[in-house]
Amino acid sequence: MGIERADVLILGAGPAGMAAALYASRAKLDTLFVERLSPGGQMLWTHWVENYLGFPDGIQAFELVDKMAEHCRKFGIREMSGEATAINGDAKSGFEVVFAGDISVRCRAVIIATGASPKRLDVPGEVELTGKGVSYCATCDGAFFRDQVVAVIGGGDTAIEEALFLTRFASKVYVVHRRDSLRATKILQERAFANPKLEFVWDSVVERIVGDDAVKAVSLLNKKSGTTTDLALDGVFVFIGMDPNLAFVPETVKRDESGFILTDAWMKTSVPGIFAAGDCCSKPLRQIITAVSDGATAAFAVSHMLG
Numbered sequence: 001m002g003i004e005r006a007d008v009l010i011l012g013a014g015p016a017g018m019a020a021a022l023y024a025s026r027a028k029l030d031t032l033f034v035e036r037l038s039p040g041g042q043m044l045w046t047h048w049v050e051n052y053l054g055f056p057d058g059i060q061a062f063e064l065v066d067k068m069a070e071h072c073r074k075f076g077i078r079e080m081s082g083e084a085t086a087i088n089g090d091a092k093s094g095f096e097v098v099f100a101g102d103i104s105v106r107c108r109a110v111i112i113a114t115g116a117s118p119k120r121l122d123v124p125g126e127v128e129l130t131g132k133g134v135s136y137c138a139t140c141d142g143a144f145f146r147d148q149v150v151a152v153i154g155g156g157d158t159a160i161e162e163a164l165f166l167t168r169f170a171s172k173v174y175v176v177h178r179r180d181s182l183r184a185t186k187i188l189q190e191r192a193f194a195n196p197k198l199e200f201v202w203d204s205v206v207e208r209i210v211g212d213d214a215v216k217a218v219s220l221l222n223k224k225s226g227t228t229t230d231l232a233l234d235g236v237f238v239f240i241g242m243d244p245n246l247a248f249v250p251e252t253v254k255r256d257e258s259g260f261i262l263t264d265a266w267m268k269t270s271v272p273g274i275f276a277a278g279d280c281c282s283k284p285l286r287q288i289i290t291a292v293s294d295g296a297t298a299a300f301a302v303s304h305m306l307g
């Protein structure tokens, strides 16, 4: 088994992890920064960012990721790629974080910044047709639907932002929402209601995704009338929220009722020496700017703890 050592181990390379890495390295902590794939986290799933302070004209998401990665590497951090499978030990005797592939890292503090992944609808046809018309990433798959008809499922910021993005390619974008008003922020709602390519299907839930080799339709149940209808289309984009990526985190790290990690103002969890930052935390606002703030705070708290 390969063993690495560090004072602080940062898990996750989204904006929270990158900000933690920047602050930890500037605090001269012996820091090991672990990314599962390439840096960026959920930022890589979006096209354009227009609410990150300092970019009044907006910025391409991948460009912002590159700038952040370059910035956090500038102060010399050690990086490793890997997928954590368990956290053992405690702050007193030290932690051992185990990774797939027989690698482990011994450290004195852990910052969990592993983000969240898209929720599934859990309806028949979804798994079978994923990659054949069912998608969770408009940036990745939108261009495959040029001049075709798609539906976006959900009524939050992600659903509306991505529905608007999809109008660049698709001839028509249905937004299927389970209620009759959107959760998305007002400025996105205004844009969505003004876009002639968007059509809203209210009070409706997907019962089934229909197709063999490719998506052909979705069966929709109207919750008010109780009727079911098939909506013919070529693609289904599911944006119904996120689940935190915490399978490797011990039960002793307390969560809220939705499974997100509870932290205090220092980003401390219920387990001394384990900190959390970004979208895997229980919080009212999940944004790049709040993830960055969490990461900076967590690294600051670790530097206080380690003295």
Ligand code: NAP
Residues within 6 Å of the ligand: 051, 121, 153, 154, 155, 156, 157, 158, 159, 161, 177, 178, 179, 182, 183, 205, 239, 240, 241, 242, 284, 285, 286, 287
């Ligand atoms: P979200 O805010 O939790 O919204 C999820 C949406 O999906 C809600 O409209 C919800 O309906 C619906 N939904 C949930 N479960 C469903 C189900 N089983 N079937 C059908 N519909 C379902 O999630 P999100 O849009 O992914 O956003 C996550 C966080 O990231 C939020 O804090 C958001 O503000 C933030 N975000 C911000 C930006 C931005 O600032 N530009 C962009 C993207 C995301 P109800 O409304 O009825 O609950």
